[in-house]
Amino acid sequence: MECARCSGALHLDCSARFLGKGGSSRSSSHSSSTNLVSTKYEQNSRRNVKPSQLAASGSSCLVNRSPVLKQRQNLSLRSTLADVYNTFDEKVISVSSHATEEKVGVLLLNLGGPETLDDVQPFLFNLFADPDIIRLPRLFRFLQRPLAKLISTFRAPKSKDGYASIGGGSPLRKITDEQANALKVALKKKNLHANIYVGMRYWYPFTEEAIDQIKKDRITKLVVLPLYPQYSISTSGSSIRVLQNVVREDSYFAGLPISIIESWYQRDGYVKSMADLIEKELSIFSNPEEVMIFFSAHGVPLTYVTDAGDPYKDQMEDCIALIMGELRSRGILNSHTLAYQSRVGPVQWLKPYTDEVLVELGQQGVKSLLAVPVSFVSEHIETLEEIDMEYKELALESGIENWGRVPALGCTSSFISDLADAVVEALPSASAIVTKKADESDSDMDLMHYLSKMFFGSILAFVLLLSPRLISAFRNTLL
Ligand SMILES: C=CC1=C(C)c2cc3[nH]c(cc4nc(cc5[nH]c(cc1n2)c(C)c5CCC(=O)O)C(CCC(=O)O)=C4C)c(C)c3C=C
Ligand SMILES: [Fe+2]
Numbered sequence: 413m414e415c416a417r418c419s420g421a422l423h424l425d426c427s428a429r430f431l432g433k434g435g436s437s438r439s440s441s442h443s444s445s446t447n448l449v450s451t452k453y454e455q456n457s458r459r460n461v462k463p464s465q466l467a468a469s470g471s472s473c474l475v476n477r478s479p480v481l482k483q484r485q486n487l488s489l490r491s492t493l494a495d496v497y498n499t500f501d502e503k504v505i506s507v508s509s510h511a512t513e514e515k516v517g518v519l520l521l522n523l524g525g526p527e528t529l530d531d532v533q534p535f536l537f538n539l540f541a542d543p544d545i546i547r548l549p550r551l552f553r554f555l556q557r558p559l560a561k562l563i564s565t566f567r568a569p570k571s572k573d574g575y576a577s578i579g580g581g582s583p584l585r586k587i588t589d590e591q592a593n594a595l596k597v598a599l600k601k602k603n604l605h606a607n608i609y610v611g612m613r614y615w616y617p618f619t620e621e622a623i624d625q626i627k628k629d630r631i632t633k634l635v636v637l638p639l640y641p642q643y644s645i646s647t648s649g650s651s652i653r654v655l656q657n658v659v660r661e662d663s664y665f666a667g668l669p670i671s672i673i674e675s676w677y678q679r680d681g682y683v684k685s686m687a688d689l690i691e692k693e694l695s696i697f698s699n700p701e702e703v704m705i706f707f708s709a710h711g712v713p714l715t716y717v718t719d720a721g722d723p724y725k726d727q728m729e730d731c732i733a734l735i736m737g738e739l740r741s742r743g744i745l746n747s748h749t750l751a752y753q754s755r756v757g758p759v760q761w762l763k764p765y766t767d768e769v770l771v772e773l774g775q776q777g778v779k780s781l782l783a784v785p786v787s788f789v790s791e792h793i794e795t796l797e798e799i800d801m802e803y804k805e806l807a808l809e810s811g812i813e814n815w816g817r818v819p820a821l822g823c824t825s826s827f828i829s830d831l832a833d834a835v836v837e838a839l840p841s842a843s844a845i846v847t848k849k850a851d852e853s854d855s856d857m858d859l860m861h862y863l864s865k866m867f868f869g870s871i872l873a874f875v876l877l878l879s880p881r882l883i884s885a886f887r888n889t890l891l
Contacts, residue, residue: 633839
């Protein structure tokens with residue numbers, strides 16, 4: 413695919429995603445892979461513009477001038493990178509019909525989690541300082557960090573209790589490293605010797621550390637694989653943006669052929685692996701056919717979908733339809749429902765909410781329920797604490813008598829093997845991402861923006877941070 417204005421590889425900022433509303437692929441064997449990172453995603457996906465249409469309409473190559481994110485606390489290289497980094501096999505591999513010497517890297521992107529209770533507040537700071545998590549209007553972006561400090565400080569005690577109840581920290585790093593090792597082995601079996609990197613968005617090993625290591629290793633081709641089956645601006649989108657900022661600034665990355673697998677919930681291997689897990693857990697119930705399959709997905713604020721064009725909800729519904737279709741083809745005809753969990757703050761999130769649906773189902777007389785976490789492939793606080801403890805208790809109180817929960821996919825071999833296939837399939841489409849720097853007149857506009865931001869922002873900061881009444885209202889509603 414070439415950019416209509418500039419020829420050659422599509423520009424970072426010219427590309428359109430085409431998985432938005434009505435555009436999600438139902439292809440059963442392919443993941444959505446691209447070498448593009450779009451900053452115009454919201455507009456184009458909402459209008460459901462295909463790349464070819466965008467090129468034909470001469471859409472401009474706008475440059476995203478948002479500053480490189482520097483919201484890290486504790487970004488010292490405290491931790492060493494995953495062991496997998498040190499096991500690169502310098503072998504000659506053939507990635508296409510043209511035999512080429514390649515050093516293939518696979519970058520696994522994930523959220524990250526606090527490893528100790530002391531990590532909880534700085535981890536939350538990193539999360540809330542992400543403009544893809546708290547989306548402030550451009551004018552108020554400079555309040556992002558003070559706001560993140562405030563919210564993380566208020567939320568930390570509640571989060572700490574949660575992490576304390578699952579052993580004092582998140583298991584995400586360990587599980588992701590295990591998945592990285594398993595993927596390396598699976599790729600080797602498919603004759604692809606690749607180096608696997610783990611890049612976490614909000615905790616160690618940070619995405620930036622993995623990116624540094626990729627450069628040190630002089631990788632010649634990179635496949636980027638977010639460990640989220642469905643794409644959301646707040647998850648895969650946020651992590652890809654980190655890479656996007658590096659590509660814009662660094663000549664090595666600007667020339668590196670990259671392929672990004674944006675979402676892969678539609679792959680046969682994933683769908684079948686999920687169906688296998690559900691089938692197995694259903695069989696544990698004494699009356700399996702009476703069990704309601706309860707898909708519980710992590711929510712996002714509603715405006716992500718309605719205003720920003722996040723394809724997450726569409727992809728989630730598509731994903732559930734595919735899994736249920738697979739189960740039906742196996743003669744499993746149970747009823748099912750989808751609800752969204754883990755909302756934070758006073759705004760409306762995707763509905764229906766998991767806690768409310770559980771109560772309603774209990775009232776309607778549903779007696780057996782199998783919870784299926786569906787937006788994430790590792791166990792984490794929201795499966796181990798929120799589902800296994802909070803929601804289970806609520807369900808039992810609401811009249812549900814038999815409760816089960818499907819484990820996260822983790823290192824399930826059919827799943828890892830399918831991820832390896834996704835990597836192999838994505839390699840041929842890897843190509844350099846082209847960026848464009850802001851010109852002089854843009855800098856003048858930036859200065860004006862900056863000054864007006866400072867003016868209005870200072871007033872808002874004063875009102876927000878110094879008013880005790882507002883602080884207590886904030887505390888009661890947001891946390
Ligand atoms: C697909 C998965 C996820 C989406 C979408 C997502 C959006 C999202 N999350 C928050 C706020 C928090 N998330 C937290 C933890 C957390 N979130 C996900 C996944 C998604 N988040 C995972 C896997 C985890 C757990 C990490 C771990 O340590 O195991 C937390 C911290 C925990 C807590 O305090 O509850 C917060 C806060 C927002 C605001 C958001 C969308 C805008
Ligand atoms: Fe989250």
